Amino acid sequence: MSSAVDVPGVPEPLPQVLRTVATQQRLALVGGAVRDLLLHRVHNNPWRGVPDLDLVVEGRASDLVRRLERALPPGALVGAQEHGAFGTVELELAIDGQAVLLDVASARAETYPMPGENPIVQLGALADDLARRDFSINAMALDLASGSLLDPHGGQADLRRRQLRLLHGASLRDDPTRLVRGARYAARLGFQLEAASLQQTGETLASWPWGWRPGDPPGQAPPALGTRLRMELELLLEREPWRPALAALQRWGALALLDRQLQLDRRWRQRLWWAQRFGLPLMVALVAGAADPLALAERLQLPHRQHRLLAQWLELRRRLTEAGSLPADAALWCALLEAPGLSPEAVALALAAGGLRRRPLLRWLLHWRHVRAPLSARQLIAAGWRPGPALGAELRRLRSQRLAGERC
Missing domain, CATH: 3.30.460.10 (Beta Polymerase, domain 2)
Known part of the structure; x- marks a missing residue:
């Protein structure tokens, strides 16, 4: 050879x-x-x-x-x-x-x-x-x-x-991230996990041989359930056909390495597809399906920007849930969605994650947030307004008047 x-x-x-x-x-x-x-x-x-x-x-x-x-x-x-x-x-x-x-x-x-x-x-x-x-x-x-x-x-x-076979009986006990690499190969090459390796997967996940368990402090997770797991997932999401790769992980029961609720999740395809359309990190969209997204983000040590986006999305979801009767006009929706502590990315993630009223969120993201008052600050000053809080309030009033004609 x-x-x-x-x-x-x-x-x-x-x-x-x-x-x-x-x-x-x-x-x-x-x-x-x-x-x-x-x-x-x-x-x-x-x-x-x-x-x-x-x-x-x-x-x-x-x-x-x-x-x-x-x-x-x-x-x-x-x-x-x-x-x-x-x-x-x-x-x-x-x-x-x-x-x-x-x-x-x-x-x-x-x-x-x-x-x-x-x-x-x-x-x-x-x-x-x-x-x-x-x-x-x-x-x-x-x-x-x-x-x-x-x-x-x-x-x-x-x-x-055309099969994937683990090298020895303790392969996954030693390093469960091997399953994520296996899903990458399965998606890229079209290979299947062979029977004994599939059995090892089920038995290892059922016995959960790692000293850390879900619910324990996230920062105490071993590397193979923390930073190394994140790095392998990033490679999967960035370099591989992620749909068949994640489907393989779910079929093997391996999404439980992240979160048991995520293992049962049937919406991850739609969530990641919308995230891709909105230009959001796919990792954030995946983690959003966990029972406690912030705890999982901390365990994986997601970048600060991604962790913050998850926190903003959860805060938006909390505000909309606690609001009871939702706003009836575009101006009130703008006031809610443009409040401090939120961002357009958080609204996009709320759309990707689902479970909230889609139409006003989408209209705000695509149109309402770009609506401006009919007069600029410079024009108001030329008309006799003085710079200060009153000028800002007048700009907001004029913008609200313009938004009043928008369908909610």
């Missing part, structure tokens, strides 16, 4: 350079590039392109990078950035006028001290590195020195069956 080392779209002489440095330090191509190469060349799937190449080296990645820099054509290495205790290095190359991104990581082994916590990582062999992956189809590697395919977990067979 030596020809498989050459990835479509990767310029020469990079493949030969990689094979050369691989003779001095064991180096392998891993992850999605290997999976997609096999799907393309063996199973005739269209080539999807690879935004970057993931390389794993036995030993220190920084040592490999120094050898690689000496072997590359002059000026080919544009930038290098090292991350983490084990020196994962992001490389930006420019060869024959083409940009190439390489991620070079040291092979490592990992253990999980507690379910859902960040793993304890140490340097390891290539076999150790493949064993810590999520699914068998991502646990294959191409040894760049020999060109041989390494498939210790039966990934090729699962590619033929």
Whole structure:
């Protein structure tokens, strides 16, 4: 399989350079590039392109990078950035006028001290590195020195069956975010979760082996139920066909990782579709279906702007609910929706989330809020008005008169 080392779209002489440095330090191509190469060349799937190449080296990645820099054509290495205790290095190359991104990581082994916590990582062999992956189809590697395919977990067979198989019985106990990655692959590749992995999913979610439970302080959630879960969801919503991906998560029962009410939610498709039309963050629209959206936002550590938008929407919903009889004319609706603490985005989210009177909200968002008084402040001052509160009150009165003719 030596020809498989050459990835479509990767310029020469990079493949030969990689094979050369691989003779001095064991180096392998891993992850999605290997999976997609096999799907393309063996199973005739269209080539999807690879935004970057993931390389794993036995030993220190920084040592490999120094050898690689000496072997590359002059000026080919544009930038290098090292991350983490084990020196994962992001490389930006420019060869024959083409940009190439390489991620070079040291092979490592990992253990999980507690379910859902960040793993304890140490340097390891290539076999150790493949064993810590999520699914068998991502646990294959191409040894760049020999060109041989390494498939210790039966990934090729699962590619033929077009299925996602977890690597071991504690995969989800250790890291439940693997389910979100599985939903991404299911949506992108059309694969199904195989029977034993589906059973593991149900049993793990039913037993809830993580020390934190819904209702506990949000900030105490382990990373796999907090920040790492948010990052995986962001990738799903931003890069994948989100409808089939979220449908897969719900079918597997995995939206319960976010919230049990969200797992039962049947309106998320409409909510996210409207959010997309209004230009709202899809994550906010998803979280809005939770029993306690603000607690979930805090657990996921959503950006402040998204957290604030959820708070404004909940405040708007509270005000409309407590108002009892809703306003009967456009001017009163404007006064309510333009009160301090609200925003047009909050009104848009209220429309996306549903459950409130749609017509006046939509008319305000699209039209009423843009209506202005027939005279400007400058014109009123020219007519003898003095700047101050009285001038503002007169502008509001004139605007209300104009709004009085609007249908509610």
